[in-house]
Amino acid sequence: MKILFLVTAYNSLTQRAHIEVTARGHDVSIELAISDKVMAEAVELYQPDLIIAPMLKTAIPENIWQHHLCIIIHPGIKGDRGPSSLDWAIMTNTENWGVTALQATAEMDTGDIWSSQTFQMRQCSKSCLYRAEVTEAAIKVLLETIERFQSRNFVPEPLDYRQEDVKGCLRPYMRQNVRAIDWASESMSNIIRKIRAGDSQPGVLDTIYGEEYYLYGAHEEDSLKGTPGEIIAQRYGAICRAARDGAVWISHLKKRKKENQSFVKLPAALVLGEHLKNIPELPLPLYVSSTDRTYKEIWYQEKNNVGYLHFDFYNGAMSTDQCHRLRDAFLDVCNRDTKVIVLMGGYDFWSNGIHLNVIEAAENPAEESWRNINAMNDLVYAILTTNTHQVIAALQGNAAAGGVMLALAADIVYCRRGIVLNPHYKQMGLYGSEYWTYSLPKRVGTKKAIELTGNCMPMGTQVAKEIGLIDDFFGENHIIFQKKIELIAEEIAKNPNYENKLTLKIENRLTDEQYKPLEDYRKEELEKMKINFYEPDQSYHTARYNFVYKVTPLKTPLHLAKHRQIGHTLEQCALLPSEESIKIHYLDFEQTCSLAQASEQVEEH
Numbered sequence: 001m002k003i004l005f006l007v008t009a010y011n012s013l014t015q016r017a018h019i020e021v022t023a024r025g026h027d028v029s030i031e032l033a034i035s036d037k038v039m040a041e042a043v044e045l046y047q048p049d050l051i052i053a054p055m056l057k058t059a060i061p062e063n064i065w066q067h068h069l070c071i072i073i074h075p076g077i078k079g080d081r082g083p084s085s086l087d088w089a090i091m092t093n094t095e096n097w098g099v100t101a102l103q104a105t106a107e108m109d110t111g112d113i114w115s116s117q118t119f120q121m122r123q124c125s126k127s128c129l130y131r132a133e134v135t136e137a138a139i140k141v142l143l144e145t146i147e148r149f150q151s152r153n154f155v156p157e158p159l160d161y162r163q164e165d166v167k168g169c170l171r172p173y174m175r176q177n178v179r180a181i182d183w184a185s186e187s188m189s190n191i192i193r194k195i196r197a198g199d200s201q202p203g204v205l206d207t208i209y210g211e212e213y214y215l216y217g218a219h220e221e222d223s224l225k226g227t228p229g230e231i232i233a234q235r236y237g238a239i240c241r242a243a244r245d246g247a248v249w250i251s252h253l254k255k256r257k258k259e260n261q262s263f264v265k266l267p268a269a270l271v272l273g274e275h276l277k278n279i280p281e282l283p284l285p286l287y288v289s290s291t292d293r294t295y296k297e298i299w300y301q302e303k304n305n306v307g308y309l310h311f312d313f314y315n316g317a318m319s320t321d322q323c324h325r326l327r328d329a330f331l332d333v334c335n336r337d338t339k340v341i342v343l344m345g346g347y348d349f350w351s352n353g354i355h356l357n358v359i360e361a362a363e364n365p366a367e368e369s370w371r372n373i374n375a376m377n378d379l380v381y382a383i384l385t386t387n388t389h390q391v392i393a394a395l396q397g398n399a400a401a402g403g404v405m406l407a408l409a410a411d412i413v414y415c416r417r418g419i420v421l422n423p424h425y426k427q428m429g430l431y432g433s434e435y436w437t438y439s440l441p442k443r444v445g446t447k448k449a450i451e452l453t454g455n456c457m458p459m460g461t462q463v464a465k466e467i468g469l470i471d472d473f474f475g476e477n478h479i480i481f482q483k484k485i486e487l488i489a490e491e492i493a494k495n496p497n498y499e500n501k502l503t504l505k506i507e508n509r510l511t512d513e514q515y516k517p518l519e520d521y522r523k524e525e526l527e528k529m530k531i532n533f534y535e536p537d538q539s540y541h542t543a544r545y546n547f548v549y550k551v552t553p554l555k556t557p558l559h560l561a562k563h564r565q566i567g568h569t570l571e572q573c574a575l576l577p578s579e580e581s582i583k584i585h586y587l588d589f590e591q592t593c594s595l596a597q598a599s600e601q602v603e604e605h
């Protein structure tokens with residue numbers, strides 16, 4: 001079937017839907033809902049059998065839904081209506097929530113119901129819920145809807161509030177007056193809930209030291225106390241604010257837009273700067289209990305000869321400082337008397353590479369990019385050259401760009417079923433580093449490495465395993481995944497062949513090193529990155545600016561909009577705007593690869 005996705009953004013849910021629907025043999029094309037005109041144009045050009053909106057913030061124009069079946073994936077239970085569904089579900093402490101596939105009609109969210117799923121709510125931020133439970137439920141309703149549509153005899157259910165299972169209602173857009181926090185009177189749990197309901201967008205508007213900021217990244221604190229509202233501590237960029245019955249850590253702030261000047265979301269301490277000069281910095285030991293309620297980014301647990309290193313960075317973005325701290329922590333745990341180290345990443349994300357927001361806010365973004373990529377490389381190098389342990393990368397959440405390459409530094413890579421991987425940099429106008437020119441071709445071969453980094457498409461766990469990018473994937477949810485990881489890691493640790501395997505790994509690394517030293521890969525990659533950061537071509541700086549300020553693209557990239565590819569060469573479809581310089585650097589890699597491939601073939605014969 002030909003299925004057209006109309007979407008506000010090609011976000012993680014849309015990417016996952018794209019992967020799942022394509023895997024079932026359907027032909028998918030995508031149009032960003034930039035205007036009614038382009039949506040209508042897309043329909044005209046593609047002539048789809050079915051239109052689906054996995055994530056759409058605007059209405060589908062009448063002239064489209066009147067002539068085509070359009071399905072909206074709504075993040076709410078049956079009967080729920082309005083633009084702030086998840087915000088209300090979190091704010092009102094709802095126990096169960098859901099996702100519903102609705103037919104588009106004149107009135108928003110009132111169309112016939114094609115499928116609906118429910119799930120148990122978890123205590124977390126809106127976007128964390130979105131990337132896990134909501135995404136899983138959305139995929140189920142979307143696939144069920146397609147099957148029902150194909151069966152041709154399914155009759156969708158009209159919305160009828162008299163039905164017992166229709167429990168939702170129309171709720172308005174959640175305004176800031178509903179989100180506002182009264183620090184003097186509200187409890188810690190209330191404050192946390194309010195911040196989580198608005199995280200990652202739009203945030204809760206609040207006043208700190210006389211300025212207005214949006215708050216994000218809330219964490220409970222049990223031990224610290226102070227006058228409600230007062231900032232009492234800071235830790236690795238987060239601030240701790242006292243509440244009536246405890247305290248709340250806030251990891252990120254965004255200054256309110258002023259006189260047309262926009263700001264980006266940044267670590268709170270970076271935003272508040274000098275204001276915090278008398279606020280104590282309270283570092284946290286690496287070895288804390290996972291049940292301690294406090295703010296922790298990097299922590300470590302140990303059991304049965306296995307060490308688990310967690311790094312839960314907000315949005316998976318890793319600044320220079322975070323990379324340094326993680327490398328130090330990794331080297332530290334390598335000194336432990338264990339056999340296996342499992343890199344756990346975060347619940348929400350594994351890693352999304354260098355911290356583009358912190359770079360954007362730096363006085364000299366090129367310099368900060370350079371520092372950040374070098375810090376990332378130092379971390380990756382430490383993992384690649386570990387000769388004391390077997391290292392497992394356990395990806396609980398999505399990974400992109402350098403974040404994927406970070407995982408490939410481990411000896412074994414496992415993913416939670418259903419996560420999305422974006423093993424490419426080109427969209428950000430970057431050649432990329434993190435020793436990817438070593439680890440990616442080593443896993444998938446040179447031809448595939450060229451394809452993956454060149455075509456900028458997201459990848460699901462099934463395909464990632466098939467091509468050897470990862471070793472395996474499993475776990476319907478995080479708990480099952482974590483349990484299985486534990487079992488596997490313990491098996492490796494107690495395998496009688498453990499020492500032999502470790503020796504073999506060290507020997508393999510030595511052989512690779514003799515063939516071409518890691519230092520050379522790094523040098524070559526960084527030469528290209530230097531051009532991306534410092535040369536007059538602004539592809540990277542422009543792409544980064546657009547990304548952090550969320551500038552709406554002027555058109556759907558050609559590699560997504562199949563219906564717009566006619567008349568364009570394959571190369572044009574794969575290329576993204578203003579990417580000539582990347583193309584040139586990228587060709588260097590292709591040439592190096594084909595030389596390597598040629599010599600591999602000579603050796604084989």
Ligand code: COA
Pocket residue numbers: 010011012013127200201265315316317318352353354355356357358398399400401402403422425428430547548
């Ligand atoms: N630096 C800073 N912030 C980042 C980030 C990075 N490297 N990668 C993602 N984020 C932030 C986004 O700005 C967004 O923030 P917000 O929700 O607070 O506004 C959040 O993480 C989620 O990203 P979003 O794009 O909305 O989520 P997604 O899951 O739909 O898409 C990606 C995921 C990975 C495809 C997309 O975020 C991406 O392309 N990231 C950049 C990767 C990259 O180029 N890294 C640098 C080179 S190593």
